């Protein structure tokens with residue numbers, strides 16, 4: 001324990017140090033630092049193009065950082081393959097839903113369990129579809145996760161579910177890998193008001209059950225409901241941090257959002 005840490009302070013789950021991702025001349029992520037503590041619902045906010053999704057792509061191994069460290073589960077995971085990062089305990093959902101549209105909802109969620117095994121997703125789909133369906137443990141886990149997120153139509157092809165429900169299927173798929181940290185990239189995008197209310201309840205329930213969450217979200221009403229800590233990005237840099245009320249009243253943040261609507265209807 002460091003001398004500054006209080007005896008009962010929550011453990012650090014994730015520490016991002018001086019993280020960079022440059023695409024040619026574009027510094028999409030330009031030296032950010034942040035910490036996610038156990039039990040947090042941390043949120044990354046910022047105007048369009050500020051680097052939030054790139055940051056999540058770095059954390060989940062989709063991109064290799066240009067520089068910097070991502071410390072998770074006792075080591076630097078920067079540059080590891082996505083499947084290895086999932087095995088270490090980080091699962092995610094995507095801004096643009098990435099389900100297999102022709103597979104059933106159940107099959108899509110079962111794929112999440114198989115990120116723990118040795119067979120890759122493509123191998124699973126192409127060579128082992130039948131075997132996969134015989135994997136009772138994975139099926140039971142998937143059904144449990146689907147029940148948890150409130151999806152009943154598990155034998156339906158994923159493409160036939162409304163968009164908002166497809167997002168919940170992605171969350172179920174992430175949950176079956178039993179993550180320590182769940183990354184949600186704009187989980188409310190495309191959801192109607194009723195679906196968003198259910199999503200807020202789900203995020204709170206997951207968090208109460210002990211899951212640490214880091215999300216990107218433009219819907220500030222949702223953020224205000226769930227976030228324990230907010231980090232604000234602009235032009236690849238962190239420009240503010242703290243509780244959500246504080247950061248939304250921060251003149252630097254207001255300036256960064258000028259010309260964009262901050263969707264925020266809380267008093």
Ligand SMILES: Nc1ncnc2c1ncn2[C@@H]1O[C@H](COP(=O)(O)OP(=O)(O)OP(=O)(O)O)[C@@H](O)[C@H]1O
Pocket residue numbers: 023026027028046047048049050051052053054055
């Ligand atoms: N693969 C890529 N190649 C080149 N430039 C990229 C790539 N991915 C992102 N960028 C650029 O990096 C910057 C940050 O983009 P990013 O998608 O991370 O922002 P964001 O904050 O998630 O935006 P939004 O809120 O609109 O989703 C943008 O200028 C974007 O055009």
